[in-house]
Amino acid sequence: MDCQLDMFFLEAILNGVLLAGLLALLALGLNLVFGVIDVVWICYAELVMVGMYGINSAYKGGLPFPLAALIGIALVAIAGALLHLLVIRPVLDTRPINQLLVTGGVLFFLQAAATMAFGIDFRNLGIRLGSISLFDMNFALARIITFLVALAAMLALWLFLTRTYLGTAIRAIAQDRQIMPLMGVDSRRLYLVTSAIGGGLAGLAAALMVLQYDIYPQIGLQFGPLVFMICVLGGLGNIIGGFIAAFIISQFIAVGSSCFHTEWGYAVAFLFFMLAIFIRPQGLFGGK
Amino acid sequence: MTGCGLARAAAGLVAGLLLFAGTAVADIKVGVIYDLTGAFAAGGSKAAAIGNRIAVDMINEKGGVEGHKIIAIEADAQSKTDVAINEAERLLNDAKVDLLMGVFSSAQCVPMAARVDAAKKFMWANVCVASAVFKDKNLQYVFRPQVHSDQFGEVSCSFIAENAEAKLKKDVKAVKVAIIHEDGPYGVGVAMGNELKCKELGMQIALKEGYAATSPDLSALVTKLRRAQPDVILHTGYNPDITLFLRQAKEAGLKWSALIGHGAGYGQIDKLIETFKDDADYIYNVDPVAAQLLDPKTLAAGLGEITAEMVKRYKAETNAREVPTHVSMGFNQAWILFTDVLPRAIKTYGGFDPEALRKAALETDIPDGGTIQGYGVKFNPPGHPMAGQNARSSPVVMQFIKGQTKVVWPVTIRTADPVLPLPAGHAYAR
Numbered sequence: 214m215d216c217q218l219d220m221f222f223l224e225a226i227l228n229g230v231l232l233a234g235l236l237a238l239l240a241l242g243l244n245l246v247f248g249v250i251d252v253v254w255i256c257y258a259e260l261v262m263v264g265m266y267g268i269n270s271a272y273k274g275g276l277p278f279p280l281a282a283l284i285g286i287a288l289v290a291i292a293g294a295l296l297h298l299l300v301i302r303p304v305l306d307t308r309p310i311n312q313l314l315v316t317g318g319v320l321f322f323l324q325a326a327a328t329m330a331f332g333i334d335f336r337n338l339g340i341r342l343g344s345i346s347l348f349d350m351n352f353a354l355a356r357i358i359t360f361l362v363a364l365a366a367m368l369a370l371w372l373f374l375t376r377t378y379l380g381t382a383i384r385a386i387a388q389d390r391q392i393m394p395l396m397g398v399d400s401r402r403l404y405l406v407t408s409a410i411g412g413g414l415a416g417l418a419a420a421l422m423v424l425q426y427d428i429y430p431q432i433g434l435q436f437g438p439l440v441f442m443i444c445v446l447g448g449l450g451n452i453i454g455g456f457i458a459a460f461i462i463s464q465f466i467a468v469g470s471s472c473f474h475t476e477w478g479y480a481v482a483f484l485f486f487m488l489a490i491f492i493r494p495q496g497l498f499g500g501k
Numbered sequence: 502m503t504g505c506g507l508a509r510a511a512a513g514l515v516a517g518l519l520l521f522a523g524t525a526v527a528d529i530k531v532g533v534i535y536d537l538t539g540a541f542a543a544g545g546s547k548a549a550a551i552g553n554r555i556a557v558d559m560i561n562e563k564g565g566v567e568g569h570k571i572i573a574i575e576a577d578a579q580s581k582t583d584v585a586i587n588e589a590e591r592l593l594n595d596a597k598v599d600l601l602m603g604v605f606s607s608a609q610c611v612p613m614a615a616r617v618d619a620a621k622k623f624m625w626a627n628v629c630v631a632s633a634v635f636k637d638k639n640l641q642y643v644f645r646p647q648v649h650s651d652q653f654g655e656v657s658c659s660f661i662a663e664n665a666e667a668k669l670k671k672d673v674k675a676v677k678v679a680i681i682h683e684d685g686p687y688g689v690g691v692a693m694g695n696e697l698k699c700k701e702l703g704m705q706i707a708l709k710e711g712y713a714a715t716s717p718d719l720s721a722l723v724t725k726l727r728r729a730q731p732d733v734i735l736h737t738g739y740n741p742d743i744t745l746f747l748r749q750a751k752e753a754g755l756k757w758s759a760l761i762g763h764g765a766g767y768g769q770i771d772k773l774i775e776t777f778k779d780d781a782d783y784i785y786n787v788d789p790v791a792a793q794l795l796d797p798k799t800l801a802a803g804l805g806e807i808t809a810e811m812v813k814r815y816k817a818e819t820n821a822r823e824v825p826t827h828v829s830m831g832f833n834q835a836w837i838l839f840t841d842v843l844p845r846a847i848k849t850y851g852g853f854d855p856e857a858l859r860k861a862a863l864e865t866d867i868p869d870g871g872t873i874q875g876y877g878v879k880f881n882p883p884g885h886p887m888a889g890q891n892a893r894s895s896p897v898v899m900q901f902i903k904g905q906t907k908v909v910w911p912v913t914i915r916t917a918d919p920v921l922p923l924p925a926g927h928a929y930a931r
Contacts, residue, residue: 217728221724224727225720225725228720228721228724232718232720328538333539333547335741335772335776339776344753344754351753351754352752355752426717427740427741427776429740429741430538430539431539431580435715436717467720470721471721474711475711475725476684478721
């Protein structure tokens with residue numbers, strides 16, 4: 214163990230906080246969908262990949278980045294709604310394993326489709342936002358923006374769910390899927406809206422990730438397992454729990470990587486996850 | 502029937518039998534395994550597969566090997582070790598191929614070689630470099646003309662040591678080196694070679710760390726490198742980790758005098774330039790040389806033309822501006838098998854079963870300059886700690902200078918003087 218409590222250590226910790234922003238944003242949509250529809254989108258990270266390709270195509274097609282990002286967000290929101298309509302809804306009343314398997318099938322389908330459509334090459338937008346320096350520490354502007362957008366998205370989602378009629382209805386159906394339809398709530402419509410919002414959040418993550426990562430068909434594998442771990446740690450379906458868990462895990466990675474070998478950062482994070490789930494199988498912050 | 506008629510009938514029968522025998526010459530079925538999809542595909546595997554395919558086409562256009570047509574049955578390992586192993590089993594047991602060749606990833610190569618050898622089948626490794634494939638395994642049926650990872654590790658340190666005083670203006674013992682690597686057999690193998698050789702040469706190892714190639718964040722590693730302040734970073738990785746590292750290094754303000762990559766993603770100069778533009782200039786890459794960079798006059802007669810044809814066909818197929826070294830790897834090793842080992846197996850040992858191929862491979866004796874990549878071929882015999890590995894293979898150090906790949910080491914074949922340290926004004930220059 215070699216923890217040197219210097220400026221570089223602080224830089225690593227703050228970079229961990231910034232990474233948490235992205236992971237929290239990725240967990241947000243997944244948790245929303247599970248919390249409301251009770252279905253785990255195994256293919257969530259692949260929807261992000263679809264958004265990244267969409268943004269790349271729009272940007273390379275000559276559109277300014279903000280417009281390309283909006284197109285990407287809309288694209289994945291539509292993809293989320295279609296995923297629910299075509300894949301989830303037919304198996305919604307069957308055993309949970311069926312829902313898990315069909316979204317797993319979508320994962321492989323999207324990877325294969327992206328490979329056929331876009332090839333194997335790594336792509337990127339070529340946009341460099343630079344970095345800012347603070348006391349001999351450097352932070353990528355793209356990561357800072359991602360962090361701020363993640364906070365804003367969290368706040369916006371909370372306001373939507375608590376201050377709007379539609380949001381209140383979504384929370385209500387999440388609390389009792391059997392009773393609410395008897396009271397006249399159109400659960401099919403609410404599930405569709407929730408899926409579109411979940412997809413839109415994946416699209417938002419895609420818009421931020423294209424500024425930091427190359428685009429390739431398997432990029433979902435780079436993030437998928439980590440995001441699922443965060444969702445489970447926070448309590449699957451618990452939006453606030455997932456948000457906090459993202460910060461906990463990313464700090465384990467940052468501090469673990471700084472004090473031990475880099476690869477140990479992830480090992481330490483996963484070890485903590487296993488211990489936490491052993492003690493609290495429902496996640497650190499319980500159900501929904 | 503008259504005597505004359507009988508003679509004619511007999512002659513006709515013999516001619517017919519000969520004709521039948523002629524058309525019944527068995528094809529040589531070769532199972533060719535590369536990653537055509539997944540992360541490794543763009544990291545050089547697809548390029549190697551195309552090189553391999555060009556070699557098969559060119560051999561078949563010349564009538565095959567001793568009259569036997571090469572039938573290549575391609576399999577996609579999908580950048581997954583389990584898929585690679587399953588494909589190898591399928592090709593050997595279901596498709597009944599006569600031999601396996603190809604394989605990009607060392608993570609696939611290590612278990613596959615052990616399995617193939619245990620089954621007494623024949624495998625010809627074209628691209629994977631991990632020394633662990635052969636080290637202390639005493640494999641009998643697996644051969645690799647390609648360089649191995651210990652050599653990669655040694656070459657980069659030797660290059661730095663030879664240029665320390667003249668270029669870095671430092672005594673070799675004052676040079677600080679950081680070794681970073683993906684944590685699979687390939688990265689670990691090269692890094693081990695780096696560490697042993699650099700220490701032997703007296704350099705300081707400021708940092709040595711592995712990481713998962715699929716890691717979504719390398720900022721902690723970059724921060725550690727900023728703290729360690731190495732003169733030279735020795736990096737072994739695939740993609741997307743290489744591009745993630747370069748991007749996060751720039752954002753964090755990491756500086757160095759030299760960055761030396763070891764194959765894989767660093768062999769894809771077109772992709773690096775596309776992503777990093779001028780920032781990709783002056784990066785080094787240790788690899789077997791891209792054949793088109795060698796002076797044909799230094800090679801055996803006719804090899805220059807073969808290289809030119811390979812380059813022509815690759816560019817026609819891919820529209821690439823630069824031909825990555827992986828094309829040469831895929832082509833060269835296949836060419837060695839088809840033009841040297843297989844003919845000997847057929848003529849001397851009566852066919853191309855694993856035993857005949859093994860015996861023929863062990864008799865391979867190609868001098869330096871006898872292959873398009875310059876090195877010779879002589880396999881270490883059974884009982885040797887690296888049995889099956891080419892003892893004459895050697896990588897070179899290349900540098901991307903103004904968007905072009907130049908050989909900068911060894912001095913005897915270099916095509917440019919190395920730019921070291923990075924010139925002022927470069928994004929990563931100190």
